Amino acid sequence: MAIEAIKSVVGTAVPVPGADVDTDRIIPARFLKCVTFDDLAEGMFYDERFEEDGSSKNHPIDAPEYKGASVMVVGPNFGCGSSREHAPQSIRRSGFRAIVGVSFAEIFFGNSTNLGMPCVSLSIEDNEKLFALVAANSSQEVKVDLEAKTVTFGDTVFAMDMPDGAREALINAKWDTIGELAAQDTQIDKVAASLAYVQ
Template identity: 40%
Template sequence: MEAFTQHIGTAAPLRRSNVDTDQIIPAVYLKRVTRTGFEDGLFAAWRNDPSFVLNQPEYDGVSVLVAGPDFGTGSSREHAVWALLDYGFRVVVSSRFGDIFRGNSGKAGLLAALVTQDVVEQLWTTIEADPGTKVTVDLENKTISAGDVSAPFEIDDYTRYRLLNGLDDVGITLSHADEIAAYEATRPSFKPATLPAKA
């Protein structure tokens, strides 16, 4: 995973609440067995609508998405995060995220920045007044700024640490292999196993 310290880019306002992961990428786009190429499925239903925000030329090349509350609810599909990354987003800002989506973001290198709804509204106003406004997201200091708006955002310390250092979770955990083996030795014999199969 690429390390994330600071990001500067333009932003798109997504004035919708409850944008579930089926909206971010519908199920029919989940059939790939590769890790990339999901940008074609991003907001697929809405991309057909000429008035959709990402179809506006002034929002070409955006890398920050400022969304309404409850962004990323629903399905656990990490493809939603991959689709946002593949499209070019590095940061999603919202006042509330679906838990699994937020976890997936941290694993895949997309920064999910949690702010108050008031800050979301201020960012929307600022961006819409001038879509060329540069948004600066500073993970070191946990701040987001754009035009006259400057506000702190929340992210859990561990995800922040991993993103700042671009760390691979599996590698970290495998460094505790002894502790996993010690735990396994204490598991009771009545715990089920899938093998051998019983019918």
């Protein structure tokens, strides 16, 4: 199966405010008792979104105006804390395809890139402006353009930053290292058959 080249992401956005949002808040530890990542969407920001009795805390993710959003707009140092891969997995499996913020914890950023979910950075001023724009017009799509290195909201264009290695991996369909390895199964079998100690 061919790996998708991710050159841009277009979709409506949801603002998730706050600095230093850590992976424990993104996916509480009790949701980590799983064999696969398939059902992690239900735990995304669970304690931020719901009371103990399951009633809503009216988190932006659950607001009707942001239903179907595929871009998450976040604050500085997003994804800090533990290195659990479950955090970006829960976001990706909830339908999000890109995250726009100011800065990201290194391991969270790497895990997100390996899922084909770009995390791009704006200046603090531009990030705050985008938050306000999304809140004022939730139906307007955001375009995250990795080739142009821009984030566009209507007529407003922001310059974004992203490490070149990650950006190029996404653009050139080289972000899924496991997928790339699996695609070479014939060559792997050929090499294994030539090794005397592989029987």
